[in-house]
Amino acid sequence: MKAFRAIRRGVKDTVDAIAAGSFGNDFKGSPLEIVLAAITEQKQVFEGAAHPFYWKPKLRIPDIYENVQNQQKFGAFLNACLNATREDQVLDEMSRLAEANIKGLGPSVATIVYFLHPTLVPPFNTAIVNGFNALFNTKQKLGSWQSYLSMRETIVQANARHRSLLSKDLGAFAGLLFELGSGRLIIQNNADDVLKDLQEKAEKAAARRHSQVIEEQKEESEHTQVQHMLIKIGRALKYQVFVARNDRHRSCHDEAFSQLTIEQLPALDVPSEVMDTISLIDVLWIDPQTSTIACAFEVEKSTSIYSGILRMKDLARSIPSQSCHYYLVAPNKRQQEVMAQISRPAFRGDAADLSLGYLPFDILRQHCDALCMLGENHSVLKKIAQFST
Known part of the structure; x- marks a missing residue:
């Protein structure tokens, strides 16, 4: 979506x-x-x-x-x-x-x-x-x-x-x-002829799919943990926090996202289809004084960095009058990939205008409690974030 x-x-x-x-x-x-x-x-x-x-x-x-x-x-x-x-x-x-x-x-x-x-x-x-x-x-x-x-x-x-x-x-x-x-499904009428040729391929595909499912479960768990940290930090910094509407049912460390976040975004002067897009951003911090979006976070465990940057560009163009800060949150091992994409000619100008930063998983996890305790507002993230030069 x-x-x-x-x-x-x-x-x-x-x-x-x-x-x-x-x-x-x-x-x-x-x-x-x-x-x-x-x-x-x-x-x-x-x-x-x-x-x-x-x-x-x-x-x-x-x-x-x-x-x-x-x-x-x-x-x-x-x-x-x-x-x-x-x-x-x-x-x-x-x-x-x-x-x-x-x-x-x-x-x-x-x-x-x-x-x-x-x-x-x-x-x-x-x-x-x-x-x-x-x-x-x-x-x-x-x-x-x-x-x-x-x-x-x-x-x-x-x-x-x-x-x-x-x-x-x-x-x-x-x-x-x-x-x-691709041979993952077989039509019954010619199953006998096809099965002989595809049996070995199907077994390998099944094993590969099983590994993919296990890996997807691990990725989903880590994605949820990172969202939970961002929710925790945002609340500590006195922001209202909105989590992607298709993730509100999730929980982490026995804390339900639905209990930690606001149910609806504040009214924004954007078309309904744009509001639908905004409501799918992984985590948003809302300034309770102005009802504007202070920070937007996209968590990219293994999906394309392109996609995350595109969504940030899309949001920024939809709310040009708001001073919003944008962050891609990804594993440490993807640091070079993230920084390379932010620096691409097709993105460089927009990325600068977006104040687009990279937050590594491990660094965020390491400093989560300190950010909650010592931070006053979103600017504290700049101490651990990386930006394109």
Whole structure:
């Protein structure tokens, strides 16, 4: 839920950069890289979503980095999809982009559009195509716009037919196809033939998934502990504390977050969709005197640092008149990664404007009690935080 609005904002930045002529001639360092990085950290289905957009100089693909006209067509497509409100508008834009025949720019673009219109456009990759062919007994091609549009129509119809069992979000159906295409699910009709070839692969996948679940549980526990420390420090500094609304049910050291934090954010002069985004920030400190956000914290245990910075940018743009301080809280081992991302050209100006700092887990844990006892306000965090120079 956090990702959709941040990715939408990143697409808008990409459109603006193309219009201003500052997009660049490489994927690296472009605002499009930021968008795809945020997408690829959203579950395994999107793991390779960035690959089709890497600039391959020898092949001159995708031809949106050196060819200005193609770049502008791509920007116009993204802008039209951003502003589209109807299904036919999105499909028309896809047809126009397909007709432009930009070398190397195929239906992988649909994965970006999915995050703009999740109920209209399913994402697209090799495993999804393989799963579709297995489920519907077809031979759709990976790089063909015609194949994608045909697939999309079938997916929409099948999703509507089984609406009581499936989500309105077409990403759920795509997830099913991904499971089939990657061999994690087997269609009963040809199970005997497939099982022999996939048994060893399935056993390895099951073991890998088990390890992932255990690791996810550990990460979730540490994430909760860090949130608890931030709640504890914020309360000690006399701030009201708001925790992400989907985390209020959590507890740590027998202390329920719902008992330690305020249930609702103060009224902010922002649209309802922006308020929804703000309410998913991991921890917010609220100044009780002014009812403004004093500090915002995103805890990034293993997820993309890009995503955390995008959410901070999104919040800052939504409340430009408020003097809010922003922190990424991450493990000590991610220090170089965090500082490198804060220093990226695509973020450097915004990061400075945001007063964006890095708080290492271990340092926060080590000084938690001292911050509670000796701190007077949020400025005490600057004694342990790191900032880009």
